C-alpha cells in the first residue's frame with residue numbers, strides 16, 4: 001500500500017505471525033468450530049425451506065410464518081399524518097410522520113426514549129404505562145394546547161405475534177432477552193389501548209407491525225426491486241410478500257389465491273429442533289442460560305445480542321481449559337461476567353487498523369482489565385473474525401431460503417439493524433455466502449443484493465397504517481378487526 005499515513009496503517013487481517021505453536025493449535029480448533037463451509041450452508045438452506053413451508057401450512061410450526069394482513073405495497077400516493085411507536089430492544093421511539101402530497105414524500109418528527117433495562121423483566125403494567133408516558137410526553141412536546149382529533153398509530157412491536165387481524169397480535173414468546181410476565185399468549189393491542197384511553201390520549205392503533213414488515217414496505221416505497229425486508233440486529237428476522245394461495249393455513253378464509261399478503265417469518269426460531277445448525281458448546285451455554293432455552297436457535301447464533309457473549313465464552317474456555325496458556329497470572333474476573341461484551345466490542349476488534357493491534361490492546365485493558373501480548377491479540381482478532389464471519393454466513397441462509405422458496409433469481413433485500421449497519425465486513429461476508437449458496441458464476445454480479453433499508457419502524461409503520469386505512473375506505477375489510485375505530489380515523 002502506498003501513501004497511507006499513520007491514521008491508515010495497513011490492516012494485519014488474519015495475521016498469526018506471532019502466535020506460538022501451542023496457542024496456534026487452539027486457534028485451529030476455533031477455526032474448525034466456527035467455520036461453515038459451502039456444503040453446510042446449502043444443507044442449512046434446504047432445511048430452512050422445509051421449515052418455511054411448514055410454517056405456512058399450519059399454526060404451531062417451528063418458524064411461525066405469521067400472516068401480517070399487510071396486503072399491498074405502497075404506490076407513493078399515500079397521504080395523511082400518522083404516529084409510529086417503535087418498541088425496539090434498546091430504545092423506544094415515537095415518530096409523527098406526514099406522508100405528503102408529493103409522490104413518495106414525507107416529513108418526520110421523532111423523539112427517542114431510553115428503554116430502562118429493568119423494564120425488560122418487569123411487569124406488563126409497567127411496560128404499558130412506560131409506553132403511554134412516552135406517547136404522552138411526545139404529544140405534550142409537539143402538540144401542547146392543540147385540540148387533536150384521533151391520531152392513527154402504527155405500533156412496531158418486533159416480537160413474534162400471531163395476527164388474526166392487522167390491529168391485533170398475540171405475543172407468541174418474548175425474544176431478545178425480554179421476559180415480562182403476563183404478556184405471552186395475550187393480544188398486546190387491548191392493554192395498550194386501555195392505558196391510552198385511561199390517560200385520555202387521542203391515539204388509536206391502526207396497525208400492529210413487525211420491524212421486518214415495516215422495513216419491507218418502507219424500502220419497497222423507494223425501490224420496487226425490494227422483495228424482502230430483513231433485520232440483522234439485536235434479533236434477526238425477515239418478511240416478504242407471499243400470496244394467499246401459498247398459505248394453506250388460511251385457506252379456510254376463502255380469500256382469492258392471488259391476493260398478496262406479507263409474511264413475517266420469525267425465522268430467528270429456525271432449527272429449534274437442532275437438525276442442521278452447527279451448534280458449538282458456546283451456543284449451548286448461551287441457550288441454556290437464556291430466559292427461553294430451546295427457542296430462537298438461529299437468532300442465538302447470528303444476532304447482535306449474542307455475538308459478544310459467544311466470544312467471551314470461547315475466550316474464557318480457552319483460558320480455563322489450558323492453565324497458564326493465556327493472560328499469565330492476571331486477574332480475569334471481569335471476563336467471567338455474562339453479557340459483559342456486546343457486538344460492538346467484536347466490531348471494534350475487527351476494525352483495529354494497527355499492525356500491533358494497539359486498539360484491541362487498549363480495549364481489552366479498558367473493558368476487561370487484561371494486558372494482552374501480541375500473540376494473544378492476534379488470537380483474539382482471529383476469534384472475532386471467526387465469530388463475525390460465522391454469523392454473516394449463517395444469516396445469509398434465511399435470505400437465500402426465501403429466494404429459493406419463492407423462486408426469485410434476482411431481487412433487492414432492504415436490511416436494517418445494528419449488525420448490518422455497524423459490524424465490519426458483515427455485508428461482504430453475507431454476499432459471499434449468498435454467492436456460494438445460490439451458485440452464481442464468478443463473473444456474475446450479485447443477483448440478490450442486501451441493501452440498507454429505509455426507516456421501517458417509522459416511515460414503514462406510517463405507510464402500513466395508511467395502507468390499512470386506504471383498504472378500509474375501499475371496503476376491503478379482510479384482516480381488520482375494529483372497523484368502527486378505523487372509520488373514526490378516516
Ligand code: BGC
Pocket residue numbers: 157158159160175176210211212231233234235236237238266268299
Ligand atoms: C423478533 C422479531 C424481530 C427480530 C428483529 C426477533 O427477536 O422475534 O419479531 O423482527 O427480532 O428485531
